[in-house]
Amino acid sequence: MDFVIIGGDAAGMSAASRAKRNQPDIQVTVIERTQDVSFSACGMPYNIADPRRPMDDLVVRSVDAFQKQGIRMLTGYEAIRIDRDARMVHGAMLQKEPFSIPYDKLLIATGAAPVVPDIPGSNLPGVMTLKHLEDGRRIKSFIAGKPVSRAIIVGMGYIAMEMCEALRERNIAVTMVKPRSTLFPWMNDQLSQVIHQELQSNGVILQLGFSPERIEKTNRGLKLCGADTELEADMILLAIGVKPNSRIASASGIETGVHDAISVDHRLQTSDPDIFSAGDCADAFHVVTGQKVWIPLALRANRGGWAVADNILGKSVELPGIAGTAVFKVFHLEVARTGLSLQESVSAGFSPVDTVIQSRSRAHAHPGSFPIWVHMIGDARSGRLLGVQMVGREGAAHRINAPAVALHTHMTVEAFSQSDMAYAPPFGPVWDPLLTAANQLLKKM
Amino acid sequence: MDFVIIGGDAAGMSAASRAKRNQPDIQVTVIERTQDVSFSACGMPYNIADPRRPMDDLVVRSVDAFQKQGIRMLTGYEAIRIDRDARMVHGAMLQKEPFSIPYDKLLIATGAAPVVPDIPGSNLPGVMTLKHLEDGRRIKSFIAGKPVSRAIIVGMGYIAMEMCEALRERNIAVTMVKPRSTLFPWMNDQLSQVIHQELQSNGVILQLGFSPERIEKTNRGLKLCGADTELEADMILLAIGVKPNSRIASASGIETGVHDAISVDHRLQTSDPDIFSAGDCADAFHVVTGQKVWIPLALRANRGGWAVADNILGKSVELPGIAGTAVFKVFHLEVARTGLSLQESVSAGFSPVDTVIQSRSRAHAHPGSFPIWVHMIGDARSGRLLGVQMVGREGAAHRINAPAVALHTHMTVEAFSQSDMAYAPPFGPVWDPLLTAANQLLKKM
Structure with a gap:
C-alpha cells in the first residue's frame, strides 16, 4: 500500500512513524515543503530566549532517522494539487521541477500558517512571524546580528505571550498591541487582569485598541503606524493568530468547515474515504458540545497522526474529541483553561452560571504560598461542568487536567465537587482550589 | 435542636460551623478532650522544621472565634459514654467532674490515635508520637530544650516521611526503622526505589526488617533495641500508623467495621439514625470497588463534617466515596497516589494489568526537566482504570487529580488515554506522562 503524507510536522510524522512501525511492508512517503520535520514548535520561544542553545535542539527526530526507518522523506517538495480520481499528488520541488x-x-497534515495582516510593509525585513523552525532561526539570527533593543508584538495569543517573555529575557523592550480592547476575549476579566499586571510588572507595554495600519522603514529601524499613534521598534513580530492550510484540500473538492479547517469524522477521515486529515489543518469534535471546532494544538496533532496510521492499517480508531485544554506560561504565571468560555457556553445554547474564586497554592500557614484564581462555569439546566480557567504562579498548569477529564465524561459540577483530590500542605489547601470553585459554583446553580 | 459533636478537629468543627451558619437557631455543642480545635494537623511536620514559627500558626480558627459564632465549646471535656436510649453523652472534665x-x-468525630507499639519503654521521656497539636508542641520544645543530634523514626508512612524531612531540616541525624522489608508495601517497587534513593541521598539511614523490642534509657539518651541490633538516639518518634477512636461508639452498640472504624452509610449515618460519624474515626465507600475502606485523610474529614451538618438540617447529602487520593513530599520528591494498588486490585477481585513508565517533567529540550515515574493499573476484564502512583521532583502532586476524577466516573484506561490534557514545554511533554502510561498500559490489556 502507498501511504502518502503531505506535511512532515507533528501529525504527519506521528502517522508515518506509527504506520511504518506497525506494518513494515507499507510504503510511506512524506512530502514536506521545508527542510525541517518533527520539531518542537512550541519550544521555539524558549529556545529564542537562550542565545547559547542552537535552534536544532528542538528537532525531536532527524530526516535521516526517519529515512533509516524506511520512510521515504521528500523534503523541499511542495504538494500543490490532489487528483482524487487518479489518486495522485502533484507538486513541485524547490528547484521547480514538478513531481x-x-x-x-x-494524509493531509499541512498544519496552519500565521495570519499576516494585510497592511503595507508587512513583508519588510525585521517583520517576523513564528511558525516554522526556519522562522525561529530567522528571529534568532536577526537578534544576534544587530542591536535589537525594542520589539513590537502584534497580537496577544499564546505565542505572543511566550515570545514576549522570550524577548524580555533577551533584554529587549517589548510593546504589545492589538486592535481589540480586551487582553484575552475568552478569559474571565478578573483572571485577565492578573495577567495584565504580570505583563506590566515585567516591563511590557500594552496598547489595547491599537489597529496597525502600515509598517514603515525608518533610519533606525521600523515604525508601526496606527490611526493616531506610531510606535518605533527594531523588530516587529506578527502573532495575531493562525489559519489552517486547507487550500489543497478545498481545491480538490474535499469538505472544509469551521474556520476553513478540513472536516474530519471521529476516524479523521475527510469527505473522501481514502483521504485523512490530522493536525492543525483539521477540525475536531468538542467533547462538551459535540460540535465541530478548530483548536489547533500539539497533543491533538500527535494523537490524530497515530489514529490515522491505525485506521489506514485497518485497526479502526475513533477519537472522542477535544476539550480545548491548553496552558501557557507568561513570566511567573501559569495560565490554563479547559472546556468552554462563558461566551462559548452561551453560543452553544447552554444556560451558563459562573464563579471566580481566589484560593492559595499552599496550605494555610505553609510558607511560600501564592494566590490561585479559578473561573468555573456550569450549566444551570443540566448541572454539567462546562469549563474552567486558572491563573497562578504555581499549581495551575497540572491542575487543569482534572476538570479536562471531567469534561470528557460530562460530569456534573456536583459530582466534580465530590472528587477525592490530593492534599498535602506544600501543594495546596485541604479543599483544592478546584473544589472550592465547584462548591461556590454549586451555590449559584 | 441539640446538635452535639464529640471531637473538635476537622470533621467536628466543619460540621459545627456549617450547621450554625446555615441554621442559626440550632444549639451546637462541641465536646473536645484537648484545648485545641480546628488546626492543620498535616502542617505540623513543616512547623517543626522551622524553629522560628510558633506552633499556634497552625490554628485555623480559635476556640473564641467559634464561641463568638454561637457554638458552645467544651474544651477539656472528655466524652466517655453514649446513652442512646436517653440520648445523652456522659463524660468527665479534666478536673474529673462528670458531665x-x-x-x-x-456526631462522633473522635478522629484517630497513633498506634503505640506494645514494647517496654514506649512511654519514656523522649519517645514521641505526633497527632495532636500538643504532640507537636512537645516535640518542638524537646528539640529546643536539649541538644538533639540523633533521632529514630519507627515506621515509614506519610507522617514518618514528612517528619524525617523536618528533622533533617533541623540538622538532626535520622534513622528510620520498620519490621517489614519493603519501604511502602502499597507502592510499585520501581517507584519505591526512587524514594529510597532520595532518603539516602539526604543522609537518612534506613533499617528495613528491624523489629523494635524495647526502648531503654541510657546515660546519653535512648536506646532502641531489636533482636540483634541496638540503635542510640536522643529522641524516638513512633509513627507506625493510626487507629480509629471508635471505642465510644462500639461500646454503646454502634456498628463498626473495617479496621474497627465506625460504619457509616453514604449520608454519614451510623447504625443509629440519630448518630452520625465523620473524619478519621469513620469508614467510607471506595469509588473503585464500592466496598468499605478506612483511609483517614483530611479532605474527607472536612467534606464529611459538611455533609453531616447538611443531613441533620434536613438537606439530604450523599457522599459518593473516596478514591484514596493522597500526596506527600519527601525532600525534593512529590509522591502521589489514587485508587487501588496492585495488591488491592487483586484482593478486590479485579484482573489487574500494570505498567511503569518513566517520562519527564518538561518538554524535550526544555531546560530544568526531571524524571517522572508513573505506575498505572487497569482491569483486563472491564478495561477500567484502577489506580495510579506517581513520583517525581515536580509535576506529580497535582497531576494525580486527573486520574482521581477518572476513577470517580469508572473511566476505562482507553477513554482516559484519550483525555485532552494541557501541554506547554515548561510543564511537560506533548504526551503527558499520564497519557504515556495509559498508552503503554493499553498495549498490555
Missing part, C-alpha cells in the same frame, strides 16, 4: 506521487491512502 | 449532655443529633 507526481500516487497514493492508496493520503 | 452529661443531651442530644437530638450526635
